Amino acid sequence: MSEVRVRFAPSPTGYLHVGNARTAILNWLFARHSGGKMILRIEDTDAERSTVEFEQTLLQDLAWLGVDWDEGPDKGGNFGPYRQSERLGIYQKYAHQLLETGKAFHCYCTKEEIEARGKAALARREDPHYDGHCYYLTEEHVEQYKKEGRKPVIRFRVHPGEISFSDLVRKNVQFDGSHISDFVILRSDSTATYNFAVVIDDALMKISHVIRGEDHLSNTPKQVLLFKAFGFDVPVFVHIPMILGEDRAKLSKRHGDNQVRDYREKGYLPEAMFNFLSLLGWSSPSGEELLSRQRFIEEFDFSRLSKSAAIFNSEKLDWMNGWYLRNSDIDYILDLGLPFLKKSGFDISDREAIKKCVRAVIERIDRLEQLPDWCRLIYAGEIKYDNEEIVFNEGSQKVFIRFLSEIENISQWDKDAFLQVVKTVQKETGIKGRFLWMPIRIALTGKEHGPELPVIVELLGLENCRKLIKKALKKQG
RNA sequence: GGUCCGUUCGUCUAGCCAGGUCAGGACGCCAGGUUUUCAUCCUGGUAACACGGGUUCAAAUCCCGUACGGACUACCA
Numbered sequence: 001m002s003e004v005r006v007r008f009a010p011s012p013t014g015y016l017h018v019g020n021a022r023t024a025i026l027n028w029l030f031a032r033h034s035g036g037k038m039i040l041r042i043e044d045t046d047a048e049r050s051t052v053e054f055e056q057t058l059l060q061d062l063a064w065l066g067v068d069w070d071e072g073p074d075k076g077g078n079f080g081p082y083r084q085s086e087r088l089g090i091y092q093k094y095a096h097q098l099l100e101t102g103k104a105f106h107c108y109c110t111k112e113e114i115e116a117r118g119k120a121a122l123a124r125r126e127d128p129h130y131d132g133h134c135y136y137l138t139e140e141h142v143e144q145y146k147k148e149g150r151k152p153v154i155r156f157r158v159h160p161g162e163i164s165f166s167d168l169v170r171k172n173v174q175f176d177g178s179h180i181s182d183f184v185i186l187r188s189d190s191t192a193t194y195n196f197a198v199v200i201d202d203a204l205m206k207i208s209h210v211i212r213g214e215d216h217l218s219n220t221p222k223q224v225l226l227f228k229a230f231g232f233d234v235p236v237f238v239h240i241p242m243i244l245g246e247d248r249a250k251l252s253k254r255h256g257d258n259q260v261r262d263y264r265e266k267g268y269l270p271e272a273m274f275n276f277l278s279l280l281g282w283s284s285p286s287g288e289e290l291l292s293r294q295r296f297i298e299e300f301d302f303s304r305l306s307k308s309a310a311i312f313n314s315e316k317l318d319w320m321n322g323w324y325l326r327n328s329d330i331d332y333i334l335d336l337g338l339p340f341l342k343k344s345g346f347d348i349s350d351r352e353a354i355k356k357c358v359r360a361v362i363e364r365i366d367r368l369e370q371l372p373d374w375c376r377l378i379y380a381g382e383i384k385y386d387n388e389e390i391v392f393n394e395g396s397q398k399v400f401i402r403f404l405s406e407i408e409n410i411s412q413w414d415k416d417a418f419l420q421v422v423k424t425v426q427k428e429t430g431i432k433g434r435f436l437w438m439p440i441r442i443a444l445t446g447k448e449h450g451p452e453l454p455v456i457v458e459l460l461g462l463e464n465c466r467k468l469i470k471k472a473l474k475k476q477g
Numbered sequence: 478g479g480u481c482c483g484u485u486c487g488u489c490u491a492g493c494c495a496g497g498u499c500a501g502g503a504c505g506c507c508a509g510g511u512u513u514u515c516a517u518c519c520u521g522g523u524a525a526c527a528c529g530g531g532u533u534c535a536a537a538u539c540c541c542g543u544a545c546g547g548a549c550u551a552c553c554a
Contacts, residue, residue: 009554010554011553011554013553013554043554045553045554046553046554048553049553049554107552111551111552114551114552115551122478122479125478125479126479127478127479127480127550128478128479128550129550153552170481170482170483171494173481173482174481175480175481176480179479179480179481179550180480180550181550183551184551184552186552187552188552189552191552193551193552193553193554194553194554195554197554198554213548214482214483214547214548215547215548215549215554216548216549216554217481217482217548217549218480218481218482218548218549218550219548219549219554220481221480221481239482241482241483241547242547242548244546244547246488248546248547249546249547250547250548276489279489279490279503280489281489281490283489283490283491283502285491287490287491287501287502287503288502288503289489289490289502289503289504290503303494304491306489306490307482307483307484308482308483308484308546308547309483309484309546309547309548310488310489310490311488311489312488312489313487313488313489313504313505315488315504315505316488316489316503316504316505317504318504319503319504319505320504322517326517361516362517363516363517363518364515364516364517365516422513432513433513434513434514435513436513437513437514438513438514440513441513441514447515448514448515449514449515449516450514450515450516451515451516452512452513453513453514
């Protein structure tokens with residue numbers, strides 16, 4: 001079997017979409033699983049919408065996900081160039097080859113004319129296909145059109161007849177040429193259309209497996225026809241199911257966040273994103289759902305790809321992200337979390353102090369963007385009590401008085417010392433359970449919920465604890 | 478309209494190709510346990526084969542039809 005070569009071919013017309021990210025991941029997984037090559041190709045033949053900035057962000061987002069490539073615009077390779085805008089001459093050469101062999105023809109019809117005739121056909125309940133208007137143009141006609149200033153496109157001629165190809169997900173798929181219109185392969189400005197460029201590139205770049213979204217399934221017969229017209233080997237196709245929004249419609253701008261960048265900015269980890277996206281349409285034979293990149297590579301197999309579209313379930317993503325947050329190296333989490341704290345105005349110069357804080361609150365968040373809110377309550381500052389009643393009731397005040405006198409002359413202040421103090425307070429006041437702990441918690445953090453108290457106490461330090469307890473006392477009366 | 482693809486718990490899915498398990502797991506949700514509280518963590522529970530015909534001793538699984546959903550039908554990709 002020849003070498004496995006797959007490609008991810010995004011258009012630089014926006015940020016990396018989660019659907020495309022999943023496509024990229026599946027391509028990458030297959031390449032790495034089979035020891036093949038991953039090729040990154042930029043499909044920027046739509047000059048109107050493509051920008052170099054978007055190409056850059058696309059590359060960054062892929063890298064963030066941990067998807068790398070062996071050949072691409074920034075890496076080079078033996079099958080370049082890897083930007084379609086730099087391959088225009090190649091497409092023109094091949095298009096003219098089809099012209100010469102009579103498999104394609106010049107068409108001088110304007111968009112308006114085509115549209116009008118299409119509508120008319122529809123009115124007659126016929127397929128609104130290209131009607132063959134320019135199949136047999138006389139020299140005079142051509143001259144006339146040229147005089148009018150018309151620039152021709154090159155159309156590929158589609159003949160009736162069965163077109164079938166194998167798809168590793170859908171098995172054998174068949175179309176009939178009679179339902180496919182003669183399509184444009186070279187525009188009037190001599191640039192190639194998507195269906196043409198993709199075939200030339202996939203053939204010339206020796207792509208063995210075309211792994212892409214199911215929305216391309218209907219384009220495939222056109223491409224198969226082109227592969228055959230040139231005598232190229234037809235690659236194996238793998239059309240993966242779509243990702244849908246909560247309303248079952250194709251994921252789009254209407255659904256809010258759907259770009260990889262959105263998730264990154266909210267504090268989702270690349271590992272979680274990778275894991276979650278990989279599991280949309282693929283499953284491990286083990287049934288496990290928390291898998292390392294290595295496991296994914298080892299186990300990846302097209303036979304386990306699902307056929308049906310998947311809804312993007314953000315609750316599950318949150319759960320998964322929380323899991324990665326709690327099961328990754330704390331320094332790694334800290335590196336990713338620091339920017340979020342900095343943005344919220346935290347002084348992040350004392351890394352060790354912040355680390356303790358992050359370690360304490362990591363149990364209760366599932367996105368890094370939630371870090372600042374939880375860390376805030378570990379920093380002594382202006383405190384607003386969630387529940388004043390608990391702070392100012394008689395029992396609580398007794399606890400505070402006793403607590404304060406216990407820490408009056410204490411020298412060592414850590415978790416154990418704190419626990420010891422609370423124990424003593426309990427013995428002396430006879431107050432226990434939530435009536436003992438809750439007042440202390442609210443006095444120190446202002447909140448009824450939070451990380452373990454001993455951890456908080458240690459982070460606050462003795463002086464802050466004194467200050468906060470005093471404050472809870474003073475308020476009375 | 479036409480062509481093609483799809484349809485298992487609310488969601489992601491296993492099982493389907495090589496018919497025969499109470500249709501399994503995960504998220505969510507609910508209950509219990511752990512915890513000073515919340516969260517984490519542990520245990521248990523809830524809930525699905527779109528519908529109708531066939532084929533068969535037996536169908537989620539094979540065949541046909543219907544419904545629903547999606548994609549494509551551009552000089553976008």
